[in-house]
Amino acid sequence: MSGWKTDVLVVGGGAAGMMAAGTAATLGARVTLLEHSGRLGRKLAITGKGRCNVTNDCTAEEVLQNVPRNGRFLYSALRAFPPERTVAFFQELGCPLKTERGGRVFPCSDQAASVVEALRAWLRRTGVRVVMADAQALRTADGAVSGVSTDQGELDARRVILCTGGCSYPRTGSTGDGYRMAAAVGHTIVPPRGSLVPLEAAGDDCREMAGLALRNVAVRLRSGGGKVVYEDFGELLFTHFGLSGPTILSASAHMAPGETYTVDIDLKPALDEKTLDDRLLRDFEKYKNRDFANALDDLLPRSMIPVMIRRCGVNPAEKVHTVTRQQRRALLENCKRFVVPVTGPRPVEEAIVTAGGVKVSEVRPATMESKCLPGLYLAGELLDVDAYTGGFNLQIAWATGYAAGSAAAAGVRAENWEEAE
Numbered sequence: 259m260s261g262w263k264t265d266v267l268v269v270g271g272g273a274a275g276m277m278a279a280g281t282a283a284t285l286g287a288r289v290t291l292l293e294h295s296g297r298l299g300r301k302l303a304i305t306g307k308g309r310c311n312v313t314n315d316c317t318a319e320e321v322l323q324n325v326p327r328n329g330r331f332l333y334s335a336l337r338a339f340p341p342e343r344t345v346a347f348f349q350e351l352g353c354p355l356k357t358e359r360g361g362r363v364f365p366c367s368d369q370a371a372s373v374v375e376a377l378r379a380w381l382r383r384t385g386v387r388v389v390m391a392d393a394q395a396l397r398t399a400d401g402a403v404s405g406v407s408t409d410q411g412e413l414d415a416r417r418v419i420l421c422t423g424g425c426s427y428p429r430t431g432s433t434g435d436g437y438r439m440a441a442a443v444g445h446t447i448v449p450p451r452g453s454l455v456p457l458e459a460a461g462d463d464c465r466e467m468a469g470l471a472l473r474n475v476a477v478r479l480r481s482g483g484g485k486v487v488y489e490d491f492g493e494l495l496f497t498h499f500g501l502s503g504p505t506i507l508s509a510s511a512h513m514a515p516g517e518t519y520t521v522d523i524d525l526k527p528a529l530d531e532k533t534l535d536d537r538l539l540r541d542f543e544k545y546k547n548r549d550f551a552n553a554l555d556d557l558l559p560r561s562m563i564p565v566m567i568r569r570c571g572v573n574p575a576e577k578v579h580t581v582t583r584q585q586r587r588a589l590l591e592n593c594k595r596f597v598v599p600v601t602g603p604r605p606v607e608e609a610i611v612t613a614g615g616v617k618v619s620e621v622r623p624a625t626m627e628s629k630c631l632p633g634l635y636l637a638g639e640l641l642d643v644d645a646y647t648g649g650f651n652l653q654i655a656w657a658t659g660y661a662a663g664s665a666a667a668a669g670v671r672a673e674n675w676e677e678a679e
Contacts, residue, residue, distance in 0.1 A: 264290040265670045266663070267406055267415035269393045270436070271298035273652055274638025274659035275421035276377045281663030282419075283384035287670050290413065291381065292406065294392040298381075299374035301423065305610075305652065306362075310370030313344040313656070314649040315361040321653055325645045326511050327613065332643060334624040335657040338664075341649075344656050351376040362649050389413075393422070396439050396634065403443075403633035416673065417633050417666040419626075421659060424612025424639040425450050436640045437615065444630035446617040451515060452609030453644045454507040454651075459500030459521075460599040463565045467496040470561045471503065476524035479509040481517060488512040494523065501598060507610065508646040510603055523596040525558070534590055542586070546579040553578045557593070566592055611651050615642040625665035626658055633669070635662040 268279040271293030283289040291298075305311060314321065318336040322329040345355055345363060353376035354366040365372040381388065391408040396418060398404055405414040422436030437447045472494045479488040488509045495503035501521060513519060526534050538557070545553035551574035554563045567574050570588040572581060606612065616636050620629050628634040637658035645651050 263414045264288050264387070265415070266290070266417045266419065266666045267292060267413055268419045268421060268663075269406060269439075270421035270423060270638070270640075271295070271388070272421060272423050272638060273299070273302050273655035274423075274640075274662075275419070276381060277656050277659030278419045278421055278635075278637055278663035278666070279386045280377070280380050280384050281660050282417075282667040283381070283386045285664065285667035285671075287417075287667040289384075289386045290415070291386050291388045292391055292393055292408065292413070293388065294390070296390055298378055298388065302377075302652075303370045303374050305370060306364065308370050309364050309368050310373045311362050311364060311647075311649040311652065312348060312355060312373060313341045313363045313653040315345070315357045315363055316341055321645070321650055324648065324650045325643060325654070328618050328643045331618040331621075331623050331641075332654060332657065335626070335661040336653070338624075339657040339660040341653055344653060347656075348373065348376060351380055360648055393435065393439065396420075396443055396631070398443065398631065401632065403631050416670055417635065419635040419637060419662045419666055420640055421636075421638045421662075422640055424615060425606055436636075440616050440628075440636065440640070443628070443634065445620055445628065445636075448614040448617055448642045450606065450612045450614035452603050452606035453511045453613035454611050454647055455510045455603045455606070455609035456497065456502035457500050457506055457510060457521065457603055458601045460601050464496045464500050464598065465498050466565055467561045468498045470496045470559055472496075472523070472525070472559070474527070475505070476527035477505040477509060478522040478524075479512060480520045480522060482519065487519075491527065499604065500600070504647050510609075511613065511644060511646060513600075513603060519600040521598045521600055523598065525593045525596055531590060531594065534593060535586070538586055538590060542578050542581065546577075548578055550574055550576045550578055550581060566596075569596075610647070611644045612639055613642070613644045615640050618642050624661065626662035627665055635666055637662040 265287040266282040266289045268275050268291045271291055279289050279291040318340040321336055353372050355363050356366050357363050391410040393406050393408050395407045403418045420436050425434035441447050475494055477490045478486050481487050490505040492505045493503045494505050541556055550572050569592050572585050621636055626635045626637050638655045
């Protein structure tokens with residue numbers, strides 16, 4: 259493989275990498291795609307619990323509203339390749355899609371493998387050469403990129419696109435090597451950390467309720483000073499270590515390292531305090547001769563009742579008709595604000611995506627070309643951009659991969675014209 263030449267060399271066979279490679283090849287470039295994990299699209303194959311949430315059925319502007327950091331950087335890329343274009347792209351590849359709750363777009367097959375295979379087939383048709391090798395370093399000559407050193411030899415290239423991902427789910431090949439390669443040619447790396455990651459909680463309450471899924475709850479993430487830094491409505495899951503579920507994953511994107519937080523859960527967001535108190539009075543009348551522990555089944559999930567009783571400070575064996583107004587008030591307050599102290603996020607290896615990465619001010623937003631090294635492009639999770647759940651992160655991968663592939667191919671064409679003249 260030593261000395262092998264190609265127009266565009268793409269490092270990383272994930273979502274952004276496959277999009278970049280196929281786009282450049284479609285535009286006439288000779289493209290080589292380098293992947294070290296042994297299989298293209300490994301992480302893509304497990305996204306969306308194996309169903310692959312391809313994008314979100316919304317506008318480019320609405321995607322940007324779901325990007326908590328550096329959204330402005332993505333404006334040009336998302337305008338050029340918005341969600342509607344993603345949908346049309348996969349439909350044209352023979353992978354029909356459907357839209358579900360919250361605008362989430364999935365393959366009609368409900369199988370992520372359908373998305374991966376459609377992309378692989380596209381790469382074959384466009385003539386992309388796939389090489390299974392481990393990229394070790396970027397090569398430069400005359401102040402520009404000239405190729406990549408691999409564990410199997412040197413690869414010469416006129417353009418290189420780094421799409422190596424972040425450091426979440428390392429077993430799929432996202433080992434963080436791209437950070438090292440980018441830093442070696444002058445890029446600043448914003449320290450990577452988990453985003454869209456479950457949260458660990460203090461105490462034993464969550465562990466006692468492990469496996470309990472709540473729907474239609476309101477969630478507020480509060481800083482140590484009590485300020486609400488994020489709020490959401492939807493699903494939540496108690497686990498043996500703390501909290502997970504869509505609302506929690508999105509909340510995690512707003513947590514700063516070293517800060518303390520609590521998660522406040524409104525178990526009855528559709529009821530104001532007066533309406534909820536009326537509901538409690540009706541339940542108490544209905545079950546007035548029962549023990550308190552046996553009177554909450556209409557109100558709460560069974561596994562939550564012992565935890566709630568402890569928090570209210572009521573004897574489980576106390577008869578309902580003897581429960582005081584203050585004790586009923588404590589129950590109401592805990593239903594409207596069930597507080598879970600958070601000790602921190604789970605390890606980055608368990609995160610869906612990585613926050614941090616290559617500093618976006620060092621990358622040209624319309625083309626994804628490096629400002630540090632001409633001829634180098636960066637796309638996907640390697641960049642310091644991340645979004646909430648709902649298909650937005652994959653949309654970023656498609657858009658930035660398309661921008662990089664298009665620009666790299668255009669650069670090769672421009673050089674060809676200059677040489678011809």
